Amino acid sequence: MASSDQHLIDDFDLKILQMVQENNQIPQREISDRVGLSAPAVARRLQRLRANGVIRKDMAIVDEYALGRPLTIIVEVTSESERLDLLDDMKRRFALCPQVLHCYYVTGEADFILIMNVKDMDEYTALTRLLFFDGGNVKSFRTSVTMEKVKSHGPVPLQF
DSSP states (O other), X not given: OOTTOOSOOOHHHHHHHHHHHHOTTOOHHHHHHXXXXXXXXXXXXXXXXXXXXXXXXXXXXXXXXXXXXXXXXXXXXXXXXXXXXXXXXXXXXXXXXXXXXXXEEOSSSOSEEEEEEESSHHXXXXXXXXXXXXXXXXEEEEEEEOXXXXXXXXXXXXXX
């Protein structure tokens, strides 16, 4: 969304956003019935929310287990140097890796937090070589393997 906030989000937008965060294939007629707007008005609002970047992407969330990729790994990465060009190289490397689902440049002891999905530890080991050893500027990394997903892909909390 543009920082100028040209288009303010109203209560109708918030209700629509709540519904499409839970199911982005909900029919516009159903949305219109639930929020009290016409279907064309809902369509215009959804188009505006997408055009302004409030809705950044429409996508399906797939089951990793069904695809044989059951491991979610959280990695804290500390860089050797905080030179901007070297950090930018790390950001690009992490962003281009398909197994990296989320990459956060953070404050604190680590510089990056990566959320990764792999099929097994062999795949993760190969990735550590590529991303952390061969890639450069990595001082250290700390790995946590998830035992259970309690909550993931939750909607952004909206206030009404």
